[in-house]
Amino acid sequence: MYPEYMVAPIRQDLTDAGFEQLMSPEEVDAALIPAQGTVLVAVNSVCGCAAAKARPALKMALSSSDKKPAKLVTVFAGMETEAVAKVREHLLPYPPSSPSIALFKDGELVHMIERYHIEGNDLMRIVDNLQGAFAEYC
Numbered sequence: 001m002y003p004e005y006m007v008a009p010i011r012q013d014l015t016d017a018g019f020e021q022l023m024s025p026e027e028v029d030a031a032l033i034p035a036q037g038t039v040l041v042a043v044n045s046v047c048g049c050a051a052a053k054a055r056p057a058l059k060m061a062l063s064s065s066d067k068k069p070a071k072l073v074t075v076f077a078g079m080e081t082e083a084v085a086k087v088r089e090h091l092l093p094y095p096p097s098s099p100s101i102a103l104f105k106d107g108e109l110v111h112m113i114e115r116y117h118i119e120g121n122d123l124m125r126i127v128d129n130l131q132g133a134f135a136e137y138c
Contacts, residue, residue: 002046002078011076014042017059019072025086031073032090035107038138040069041087045077045098049119054099057123061130067138105137
């Protein structure tokens, strides 16, 4: 686990953009189990690709899209381990990946962006990927 003073500004980057920080397995289930609407899940991280690509791409895609997920939630890898583990149960069959971004529609995982899609990609390609998913599913 990282010191809270270190992750607080990283958490705030997404909560300022409208994401709800999920801190427990119960909060994760409450956000993901209802089978109506769309939920975007960001598995946040202290790594460089989260700072340089994942969080900026999320904010850019959301700010410039006409269609958007109904709910935005996030968990922090390396911190609330039980909440992160619960999110990862919902992301199966995908292996653990942080950062990562998932879109659920009506309780079903419909779009997944894993770490290797983030760290090896141009920022605008990630934005385009997210906007395409929003247009298709939201």
